[in-house]
Amino acid sequence: MVTSIYKDLSLAPSGEQKIAWVRAHMPLLRALEARFSEEKPFAGKRIALSIHLEAKTAYLAQVFAAGGAKVSVTGSNPMSTKDDIVAALVKNGINTFAIHGASGEEYQQFVKETLACEPHIVIDDGGDLVHELHSVYPEYANHVIGACEETTTGVLRAIAREKSHELNFPVISINGAQSKHLFDNRYGTGQSTFDGIMRTTNLVIAGKKVVVAGYGWCGKGCAMRAKGLGAEVIITEIDPIKALEAKMDGFEVMTMEAASPLGDIFVTATGCCDVLTEAHFSLMKEGAIISNTGHFEDEIDLKGLQALSVSTYEARQNIDAYCLKNGRTVYLLGRGALVNIACADGHPAEIMDMSFALQALGAEYLLKHDLDKKVYAVSDEIDSEVARLKLQDMGVTFDALSDRQYQYLNAFELK
Numbered sequence: 300m301v302t303s304i305y306k307d308l309s310l311a312p313s314g315e316q317k318i319a320w321v322r323a324h325m326p327l328l329r330a331l332e333a334r335f336s337e338e339k340p341f342a343g344k345r346i347a348l349s350i351h352l353e354a355k356t357a358y359l360a361q362v363f364a365a366g367g368a369k370v371s372v373t374g375s376n377p378m379s380t381k382d383d384i385v386a387a388l389v390k391n392g393i394n395t396f397a398i399h400g401a402s403g404e405e406y407q408q409f410v411k412e413t414l415a416c417e418p419h420i421v422i423d424d425g426g427d428l429v430h431e432l433h434s435v436y437p438e439y440a441n442h443v444i445g446a447c448e449e450t451t452t453g454v455l456r457a458i459a460r461e462k463s464h465e466l467n468f469p470v471i472s473i474n475g476a477q478s479k480h481l482f483d484n485r486y487g488t489g490q491s492t493f494d495g496i497m498r499t500t501n502l503v504i505a506g507k508k509v510v511v512a513g514y515g516w517c518g519k520g521c522a523m524r525a526k527g528l529g530a531e532v533i534i535t536e537i538d539p540i541k542a543l544e545a546k547m548d549g550f551e552v553m554t555m556e557a558a559s560p561l562g563d564i565f566v567t568a569t570g571c572c573d574v575l576t577e578a579h580f581s582l583m584k585e586g587a588i589i590s591n592t593g594h595f596e597d598e599i600d601l602k603g604l605q606a607l608s609v610s611t612y613e614a615r616q617n618i619d620a621y622c623l624k625n626g627r628t629v630y631l632l633g634r635g636a637l638v639n640i641a642c643a644d645g646h647p648a649e650i651m652d653m654s655f656a657l658q659a660l661g662a663e664y665l666l667k668h669d670l671d672k673k674v675y676a677v678s679d680e681i682d683s684e685v686a687r688l689k690l691q692d693m694g695v696t697f698d699a700l701s702d703r704q705y706q707y708l709n710a711f712e713l714k
Contacts, residue, residue: 314387335366342367347418378636421446426453487646489520491639505529510562513569596635
């Protein structure tokens with residue numbers, strides 16, 4: 300059996316330095332690492348992870364290893380894989396299968412090698428491991444106790460499988476936790492998306508028209524940060540409730556067709572396919588910048604963009620220029636992969652500390668509870684505990700109900 304696939308082990312010192320930095324800024328995970336090291340809750344268990352392979356996720360893998368697990372890791376998107384992080388994991392004894400920019404065929408091989416450990420627990424980001432265990436490699440699923448899913452996209456895939464009565468093991472929706480989506484999706488995505496855009500383009504945001512597709516928590520975060528940077532923000536939506544919410548939050552709301560000629564920067568944040576298509580590219584102004592912060596590059600019709608182009612060239616690292624048949628040129632960031640991690644370092648460490656604490660506690664929960672083959676929410680106890688620990692670390696105190704207040708809120712006669 301192949302133990303790891305990586306680009307260059309000499310990159311390990313750089314990766315170790317980055318992991319040490321984020322570890323210093325992830326107090327919740329450090330506390331779990333200390334407890335897991337003592338209690339070994341994952342002793343004798345195999346954990347397979349498909350994650351955006353960068354410093355913070357690497358530290359999560361190390362936390363599981365500290366808890367006694369045999370860990371196998373792959374990247375959930377080849378464009379987000381950091382080769383120095385992969386090298387650091389391999390050097391420290393964690394089986395890792397990932398190379399930045401890998402082909403689709405190579406990616407499939409990495410997934411297969413990761414699942415060949417026949418995991419007990421799956422930690423997924425986008426639902427690829429769960430899907431492959433059901434549809435491609437069921438022979439590796441014999442020991443699966445359950446999975447934890449980080450993203451909206453992955454949760455929707457699991458729910459669809461459950462509705463079709465084809466879910467073979469329980470999946471905990473980490474994304475559904477309040478201490479995840481209210482912070483990771485909103486503040487994490489908002490900050491890291493514009494970190495990626497600004498770092499890659501070196502252009503000003505102030506005064507530009509930014510079109511954000513989708514007004515879920517990720518879209519809200521992007522719109523909030525764009526507005527804070529001085530942009531005029533346009534929201535496109537398919538949900539009338541969210542469209543109305545965006546309007547009352549002070550943003551322009553219109554169809555993507557109407558927004559296409561106006562936008563200077565486009566950010567897709569929907570979790571759906573074909574958000575930007577040929578019909579939209581042909582309407583875009585000269586120099587429009589296209590980016591995606593949803594899980595898959597399917598949000599942008601890359602084949603359609605290529606078909607409309609007479610030529611392409613690399614305008615700058617992580618920026619591809621598409622010279623359209625109408626004479627205009629538009630620019631695609633990070634090949635349409637998640638701009639916040641393909642073009643930057645992903646969410647801030649302090650934000651991911653909460654999300655990954657949920658992942659770690661969710662995995663432990665799976666071991667302690669015999670669950671049906673369904674999609675489950677994170678327990679209220681775990682959700683609240685993560686928020687309490689974060690507040691404690693920030694030095695923030697908050698009130699508690701008095702006995703009388705508790706009785707008042709739970710009575711049907713108010714006195």
